[in-house]
Amino acid sequence: MTVETIYAPDLATRYKLPIFLGRLPAGFPSPADDYLEGKLDITKHLVKHPAATFYVRVSGDSMIGAGIHSGDLLVVDRSLEAKSGNVIVAALDGELTVKRLYQKNGLLRLLPENPDYQPIEIKLQQSFEIWGVVTSVIHQL
Amino acid sequence: MSPASPPVFALVDCNNFYASCERVFNPRLNGQPVIVLSNNDGCVVARSNEAKQLGIGMGVPEFMVRDTIRAHRVQVFSSNYALYGDMSQRVMETLQQFCPDLEIYSIDEAFLSLSGFRSKNLSEYAGTIRSTVKCWTGLPVSIGIAETKTLSKIAGGIAKKTPGGVFDLLTCSDRDSVLNQTAASDVWGIGKARSQLLHQHGIHTALQLCHADEQFIRKHMGIVGLRLVMELRGISCLELEQCPPPKKGITCARSFGKAITQLHEMEEAVSNYVTRAAEKLRAEELAVTTLTVFLHTNQFKEVEQYSNSLTLKLPVATDTTHELITAALQGIRKIWRDGYAYKKAGVMFVGLVPASRVQADLFDGKDRTRSKKLMAALDSINERFGSGTLQYASSGIAKEWKATFNRRSPAFTTSWDELPVAR
Secondary structure, three states: OOOOOOOOOOOOOOOOOOOOOOOOOOOOOOOOHHHOOOOOOHHHHHOOOHHHEEEEEEOOOOOHHHOOOOOOEEEEEOOOOOOOOOEEEEEEOOEEEEEEEEEEOOEEEEEOOOOOOOOEEOOOOOOEEEEEEEEEEEOOO | OOOOOOOOEEEEEEOOHHHHHHHHHOHHHOOOOEEEEOHHHOEEEEEOHHHHHOOOOOOOEHHHHHHHHHHOOOEEEEOOHHHHHHHHHHHHHHHHHHOOOEEEEEOOEEEEEOHHHOOOOHHHHHHHHHHHHHHHHOOOEEEEEEOOHHHHHHHHHHHHOOOOOEEEHHHOOOHHHHHHHOEHHHOOOOOHHHHHHHHHOOOOEHHHHHOOOHHHHHHHHHHHHHHHHHHHOOOOOOOOOOOOOOOOEEEEEEEEEEEEOOHHHHHHHHHHHHHHHHHHHHHOOEEEEEEEEEEEEOOOOOOOOOEEEEEEEEEEEEOOHHHHHHHHHHHHHHHOOOOOOEEEEEEEEEEEEEHHHOOOOOOOOOOHHHHHHHHHHHHHHHHHHOOOOOOOHHHOOOOOOOOOOOOOOOOOOOOHHHOOEEO
């Protein structure tokens, strides 16, 4: 495996820094003192709207083509407006389901990403609600 | 916000909060009658609108509505405080985005100060708040707006029955009819005793209370009552309480899942309650000088009745769990009588002082620094791995007396093992 991209650290965020990193009063100050940027917090990276973000467990393989496996953890942000093409969690006929949203010309479909599953056409008489937009998948290797 | 801008308050109230929380994670419950029961699955503490329409009352014991539950397939849940607490925090966080001046009044209610937003159309703003909370958390809320907190409570009650979920008393053309339709007993701060007194003097509605004679109110209800009447007249007397008042006492008391007849079980229960209360104490950086233990039998059952309590003064104020357990157990052994079936026990910590300002006792033989380190380690382990991970042996293992929650839904938002599942 080769490394394709190396990301530069994001220096826009400011963290509270300890005043002295090096030991006092004797000894040399650490040369890294002036460069300390705090630690990277994975939650901050994954969760942009904490009040509106929920974790949902996946069961089944209907979205395997989107890299979503059974047992994976979904980060679901309810504050985002779902757009056609987004992977969403929906409440369909009383069940939570994860699918890709397809919206065009008044047509509403939930698309699986697995040839073994059929697309779901949402009919008027069905109870349907977009529960949230999936922003990340956490997959344990 | 200029200091001269007249006050405006909004009361945001989550509709049928516990029942609505259950629905967010279990969409099958939409449109179904749902009720939530208190500890030990005793009484109804929340009802969906469908359950209210079936005539299931607030606070009624579950066994009294069992026939209705069966006939209408009412969905019944035990209280899931882990879930409700987390959802409440989410609602409050969402509200804070709209209005930094917020008073969390209860688990499902908050007052907002909208004085700085008078240039906006407040009804519209409240509508945006409402739809955002619904979108972000899945929970329906209703919002009442008025120039005093007391009036915003009344407006909130009407908002609940209004299709848009918002009611603005400031723009309401017929305020008198609103107050006339509100029972005096439903006014915020009017309890049972005051309501009876008002009744005797012919005051039945909020409107009558609003126009009541000031001398009469002052004489019978004191300055608090007078303030309440002023609030009804639109003169704001109660401000937003943003920081909770300092705690006067910490109580941990619970009913048992099954009655306790053995002293060792009672000791376990009391150890648990002390442990919990001591955690709260340390979280607030307080220490306690005096503690009260109490126990009683079930007053609602025809069994031999006994109740008692004992107050103990500690030599030195402390926040150390094992010192408090030792004292509480001494107390409970003193008031314990064999031959009774106990329903409830508890501990109360009173005489709270800041932990940093504990007076040292010359003859105090205890190593306080060591205790402090031990408690800090205990708290951090239990916070990290779940409460009760590390506990005192006196708290028992089996805990058969513990309150039962037979129909509790999963901790959908606070436990990795209980997350909602999507297919």
